[in-house]
Amino acid sequence: MERCNQSSGGSDQWCQRKVEVVDLYKPRASVSQGASLVLQDAHPDDAGVYQLMVQTLDMVHTTQVTLILQGTFSPFFLSSSPAHAHPNQTAQLSFSLQPPSSSWDFICITWELISSPRNLPILNYTLDGCQGEAQDWWRRSCRTSWEVAELYRQRVDVEPNGTLKLREVQDEDTGTYLVTVRAPEGLACVAVNLSMSRAERQK
Known part of the structure; x- marks a missing residue:
């Protein structure tokens, strides 16, 4: 002050x-x-x-x-790649996650848009009570639940691996998205940049 x-x-x-x-x-x-x-x-x-x-x-x-913390700050590894979409098409925002062990039982994934005038929550996706083994972390036997913010309820889906699917992409959807992964062993977050391509798609 x-x-x-x-x-x-x-x-x-x-x-x-x-x-x-x-x-x-x-x-x-x-x-x-x-x-x-x-x-x-x-x-x-x-x-x-x-x-x-x-x-x-x-x-x-x-x-x-x-x-956003860069680097490995938790027992699990998280990385991402940029995403691209055409106007009015569906964008897929994904990330790569490596849990600390094969015996984890809880993961919560949160998506939000952070490059707008204010942060916009989009989706919370939870895998809980996970059992068994699987080659891919998201294929274990888990109870799954998700909650979508009202602003995005008509346009957003989530894949079992946490990939965010955003339909009917518009200019205001471009920017930086933050995915945060929480588990009993720690927390990690990474940014995913979404850009718009206006070039005509090849048939």
Whole structure:
């Protein structure tokens, strides 16, 4: 927090700066001179959406910032490739997941669009009570459930392996999507970029 005042001559300004950090983050968090949040020793639980609020005497402005951790920060490996689609066609946003072991029993997959003015939740897909063995992680015997955000209910499906299928793609659908995978062993997330191709498809 900064409280600024003009000097009596009107040419200089001085500011009183105050920084308060909650106990949970005191060893790791600080604020730079430009008011950016500095978070040291990042770990999987730090990934996600952060909200910034700027307040003055006559204005309050909020924005969201998404933190994506790059690299291997959990016992399972997650990677992705860019996705492409034609207008009004179906886009498939996929990722590659390698669980830490063949005996896992729970995985939750979350998809959201993070390049719009605000983050848009899309889908939560859960595999629970998994048993048996299979060559592909998604082919084990599991209870599956999914929940689609109201904005996407008419256009979104999910494949057993967590691939997001987005129908009738429009310009506003292009951008960066974040897939987050949670399991008892940890958490990982990766971005998937969706672009639009307007070249006529070959027959």
